[in-house]
Amino acid sequence: MDYASILQLLDSTIRLSTPLLLACLAGLWSERAGIFDIGLEGKMLAAAMASATVASLTAAAPGWSLFGIELTWAKSLLSPVIWGLIAGILASVIFALIHGVASITFRGNQLISGFALNFIAAGLTVLVAQRVFGQGGRTPQLAGDARFPPLTLPLSDEIREIPGIGPLWYEVISGHAILVYVAFAIVPLTWWLMYRTRYGLRLRAVGENPAAVDTAGISVIRLRYSALIITGILCGIAGAYMSTALQAGFGRDMTAGRGYIALAALIFAKWRPVAALWSCLLFGFFQALALRPDIVTAVVQFRVPGPILDSLPYILTVLVLAGFIGKATPPRAGGEPYTKER
Amino acid sequence: MQPLPKWADLVLVPLISLALAFFVAALVILAIGESPWFALKTMVQGSLMTASGWGHTLYYTTSFIFTGLAVSVAFHAGLFNIGGEGQAQLGGLGVALACLYIPWPHWSLALLGATIAAAAFGAAWVAIPAWLQAKRGSHIVITTIMFNYIAASVLMFMLVDVLRPIGQQDPSSARFPAEVLIPRLNQIPGLDLLFPRTVPANITLFLALTAAVLVWLLLWHSRTGYHIRAFGKSPGAARYAGISATRITMIALLISGALAGMMSVNNVLGDAQRLLGNSAAGAGFIGIAVALMGRNHPVGVILAAFLFGFIFQGGSELGFMTAIPIEMRVVIQGLVILFTGALDMMVRMGLERVFPRAANPAKPTTAGAA
Numbered sequence: 001m002d003y004a005s006i007l008q009l010l011d012s013t014i015r016l017s018t019p020l021l022l023a024c025l026a027g028l029w030s031e032r033a034g035i036f037d038i039g040l041e042g043k044m045l046a047a048a049m050a051s052a053t054v055a056s057l058t059a060a061a062p063g064w065s066l067f068g069i070e071l072t073w074a075k076s077l078l079s080p081v082i083w084g085l086i087a088g089i090l091a092s093v094i095f096a097l098i099h100g101v102a103s104i105t106f107r108g109n110q111l112i113s114g115f116a117l118n119f120i121a122a123g124l125t126v127l128v129a130q131r132v133f134g135q136g137g138r139t140p141q142l143a144g145d146a147r148f149p150p151l152t153l154p155l156s157d158e159i160r161e162i163p164g165i166g167p168l169w170y171e172v173i174s175g176h177a178i179l180v181y182v183a184f185a186i187v188p189l190t191w192w193l194m195y196r197t198r199y200g201l202r203l204r205a206v207g208e209n210p211a212a213v214d215t216a217g218i219s220v221i222r223l224r225y226s227a228l229i230i231t232g233i234l235c236g237i238a239g240a241y242m243s244t245a246l247q248a249g250f251g252r253d254m255t256a257g258r259g260y261i262a263l264a265a266l267i268f269a270k271w272r273p274v275a276a277l278w279s280c281l282l283f284g285f286f287q288a289l290a291l292r293p294d295i296v297t298a299v300v301q302f303r304v305p306g307p308i309l310d311s312l313p314y315i316l317t318v319l320v321l322a323g324f325i326g327k328a329t330p331p332r333a334g335g336e337p338y339t340k341e342r
Numbered sequence: 343m344q345p346l347p348k349w350a351d352l353v354l355v356p357l358i359s360l361a362l363a364f365f366v367a368a369l370v371i372l373a374i375g376e377s378p379w380f381a382l383k384t385m386v387q388g389s390l391m392t393a394s395g396w397g398h399t400l401y402y403t404t405s406f407i408f409t410g411l412a413v414s415v416a417f418h419a420g421l422f423n424i425g426g427e428g429q430a431q432l433g434g435l436g437v438a439l440a441c442l443y444i445p446w447p448h449w450s451l452a453l454l455g456a457t458i459a460a461a462a463f464g465a466a467w468v469a470i471p472a473w474l475q476a477k478r479g480s481h482i483v484i485t486t487i488m489f490n491y492i493a494a495s496v497l498m499f500m501l502v503d504v505l506r507p508i509g510q511q512d513p514s515s516a517r518f519p520a521e522v523l524i525p526r527l528n529q530i531p532g533l534d535l536l537f538p539r540t541v542p543a544n545i546t547l548f549l550a551l552t553a554a555v556l557v558w559l560l561l562w563h564s565r566t567g568y569h570i571r572a573f574g575k576s577p578g579a580a581r582y583a584g585i586s587a588t589r590i591t592m593i594a595l596l597i598s599g600a601l602a603g604m605m606s607v608n609n610v611l612g613d614a615q616r617l618l619g620n621s622a623a624g625a626g627f628i629g630i631a632v633a634l635m636g637r638n639h640p641v642g643v644i645l646a647a648f649l650f651g652f653i654f655q656g657g658s659e660l661g662f663m664t665a666i667p668i669e670m671r672v673v674i675q676g677l678v679i680l681f682t683g684a685l686d687m688m689v690r691m692g693l694e695r696v697f698p699r700a701a702n703p704a705k706p707t708t709a710g711a712a
Contacts, residue, residue: 038483102684107692111422111483113684115630119676124370126669131374139668252669260487265483305503311495314488318470321480321488 005295007171009288015246015286018183019044019255022238023262024269024276025053025183025190026231027199030096032194032271033227034207034333035103039114042121043095047088047239049125052139052250053132055084059146080146084244090234091301095121096232097225104224107337118259126252139250148177148245177245179237186234190273203227207331209229210338220338235259257314264317271331286313346690346697351658356635356642356682360649363677370673376666384663385656397527397541401613401626403644404543407550408605409629410636410643411557412598418561419594425471425486426602427626428493429464433603434610435500436463438617441518442505451527452522457549457604458613464603465491465596472595477702482595494620501619506630515617524612534647543711544612553601554640560597570594602626624672628654632677634683650675 023040030037058080095117102113126137133139153174160170194200203223206213210220242258243250265283269275289296290309297303346355368378377594389395409426415422436459446452471485498513505515526544528537538545561567573580573590583585605625610617628650635649636642681689 038487090516098680102680106685106687108684108687110684112630112634112679115424116676116680116684119627119672119679121676122673123669123672123676127370127374127667127673130669137669257487259490260484260491263484264488267481305499307495307498307502311492313497314491316489317478318474318485318492321485322474323478323480 003167005292007167009285009292009295010168010172012019012288012291013281013285014172014180015284016287017280018176018180019238019242019246019258020262020265021277021280022183022186022234022241023259024265024280025186025273026234026238027263027266028190028269028271028273028276029203029227029234030231031266031334032331033203033224034210034336034338035099035224035228036110036230036335037099037114037218038111038260038263039095039099039117039121040262041255041257042114042118043092043232043235044239044242044255045118045125045253046095047092047236048243048254049129049139049239049250050091051084051240052086052142052243053084053129054087055080055146055244056139056142056249057132058083059142059144081148081244084146085237085240088240088243089233092236092239093229095233096228096235100225100228103337104221104228107339110292110335110337117186122253125250129250129252136234137252142244142248146244147248148179148241150175151178151181161236177241179241179245182237183241184277187277188232194273197211204331205331210333214338215338220340221308224338260335261313261317264320267330268317270329283313286316326330346693350693350697351690352637354693355686355689356637358693359681360635360678362489362685363674363681365433365679366681367670367674370665371670374666376664381660381664381666381670383615384659388659388663389652389655393537394539395659397537397543399543399648399651399654399657400527400547401542401544401651402606402654403647404547404550404608404612405605405625406628406632406647406650406654407644408601408608409552410632410647411553411629411640412605412626413629413633414636414638414640414643415557415561415570415601416594416598417572417633418567418574419590420577421475421591421594421598422483423468423486423595423598423602424483425468425489425493425599425626426629427622427624428486428490429467429599429602429635430605430626431493431497431620432467433460433464434606434617434621436460436603437496437606437610438505438518441522441611442515445519446522449522449524453524453545453549453607453611456522457607460603460606461600462603464606465600468595468599469592472599472616473594475595476591490626497621498619501617505617514618515615518611522611523615526612530609542610542613546608546612549604549607551644553604553664554644557601558640561655566593577706602629628675631679631682634679644658 023044027037027040036069063323097115099113101109103110130137156170156174159166194204202213202218206220206223213223214220242254247254265279266276268279290312293304293306293309296309347484371378371381389399400465412426413423437456440456440459441452444455446455467489471482472487474480474485475482501513501515506513507516524540524545527533528541530545561571569580569585569590572583573585573587577587606621610621614621632643632646632650636646653671653674657674658668660666660670661668
């Protein structure tokens with residue numbers, strides 16, 4: 001295996017890790033506040049559909065109007081892909097709030113609520129895309145300003161010729177959509193908010209011992225809703241990245257279990273933000289490997305069947321969950337609805 | 343603290359939840375510019391008004407009884423088996439191997455053998471997540487989801503690289519020999535008067551009903567069933583009473599996996615008569631909705647399975663006859679799970695206002711002191 005294919009592998013690792021990382025941090029916020037959320041998958045899917053739809057429609061304006069209002073002004077205000085991002089975040093936050101109503105306000109089963117929302121998202125996204133575009137539940141191919149362009153970092157052309165570090169900078173670090181850099185920047189931001197602010201302290205407390213937080217006169221319900229809104233925003237960015245940067249449009253079930261892998265990465269990371277970065281990079285690396293069977297064959301010297309390669313991330317997840325790589329202890333109040341004592 | 347009368351809790355709460363789910367589904371249909379009333383008429387027409395419709399509805403019902411029972415048994419032990427889909431797919435592999443490689447002299451023996459193989463493969467597929475849950479505390483929900491994805495890969499590998507006959511393009515096994523094929527409802531004397539043409543529903547329907555009776559006997563009339571329910575209600579108390587948590591977790595999940603696997607007798611041997619990719623077609627997930635709707639009781643499961651058979655067959659009729667995509671049934675399914683499984687407290691809170699405590703004179707206010 002030569003240096004060039006290693007660089008290609010690392011490059012796709014970064015691109016494939018990004019949605020996992022965003023979803024993983026989303027899960028971190030809600031689970032640290034004591035709300036299990038297996039609905040990350042559905043939120044990403046809803047956001048991917050909403051982003052691609054709105055980006056496509058805005059890019060097609062003039063000619064597009066909503067309820068008779070011409071929306072060309074929108075295009076002059078912000079680029080179509082940004083409108084797409086906003087729509088994706090909104091869709092995801094709406095799903096997060098439904099999860100909140102079911103699991104916080106009505107103290108329902110958090111696993112079942114998340115699971116149900118995944119189904120609703122899987123069906124509804126196809127229904128809406130079919131209604132709007134009539135192309136079998138897909139959005140049209142996005143192009144131009146309906147997608148996030150790759151960003152060329154400074155110096156990448158200048159140092160490209162330097163052996164070793166030059167190609168690494170040019171191929172792997174530079175040339176991604178801006179959301180990739182946003183995702184990596186959210187890791188230290190999450191760490192700072194969680195461990196260095198009063199809000200973060202309260203949020204972690206509400207995931208461990210909500211009664212104590214309540215006794216201190218702080219609203220458990222408000223804290224948990226705020227965490228779910230952050231979860232919604234992060235899943236929204238993840239979904240928008242899927243359909244307007246990683247790929248060029250929405251297709252049915254395009255998240256393909258990433259929400260669940262992100263949950264596994266979260267457990268692997270033991271619910272800590274910086275560790276989440278590493279575990280998502282690892283899972284992203286496995287997804288990148290599954291895309292390059294030629295490299296795997298070259299390394300292990302025999303043909304690994306494609307389906308086996310595809311299932312590697314899931315097998316790894318089970319091994320991780322089995323606790324062979326250290327014990328993971330979830331937030332203590334996770335999954336338990338909070339009932340104020342009367 | 344149970345202010346609702348028992349019948350309201352058992353019957354009214356699920357029915358109101360269902361009505362709410364259908365109401366939201368109607369809003370969705372309105373929002374995509376179609377008529378909910380016409381959609382409902384199409385669903386009823388396509389699933390309950392013709393012999394062929396009944397044949398399909400009962401076929402789906404059979405699968406959903408199995409997966410619904412599977413989820414229910416695990417629920418009674420306080421475990422959420424989300425992996426019915428993968429277990430059903432592996433069950434299908436068991437059915438295919440049993441039918442292709444063992445020369446059965448008669449279909450009745452083949453049915454027995456295929457059922458055992460399906461149950462064994464389904465149980466084997468849940469064994470690892472079950473053991474990890476019992477021994478290492480790995481969350482059963484995440485592990486079984488992962489095993490669903492792994493099952494899909496295993497099936498794809500088996501179909502493409504092992505079971506596919508030489509020279510065939512599509513990933514599926516060879517057709518099963520004629521000796522093992524079990525009768526469809528239109529081939530059973532007596533029932534053939536009701537079903538003039540070939541229908542997918544088959545003799546497995548009676549196997550499913552038998553399984554429901556057996557599950558009822560197991561849960562409410564056997565020592566193991568008592569242990570399962572005790573462990574599900576209160577793991578701490580059960581452990582204090584000498585019930586082994588590991589043992590009950592394993593038993594409940596293995597039975598659950600076996601039931602999920604057995605649904606494949608219906609679709610693989612009963613209808614497709616060969617193993618196809620994605621053979622379970624989402625029935626494993628629908629089992630969750632069926633169990634929630636049927637309140638984890640075999641009778642409720644049978645009724646809910648029939649309801650979902652209707653939704654499934656009616657939903658595919660929607661896909662054929664109207665502009666509403668077939669995905670509508672996934673939305674309905676999700677809504678039913680949401681309203682019956684997660685928002686039931688909302689319904690209950692509403693009903694508590696309708697049924698004031700005075701409506702329950704058998705239990706005066708002193709009950710609160712107990």
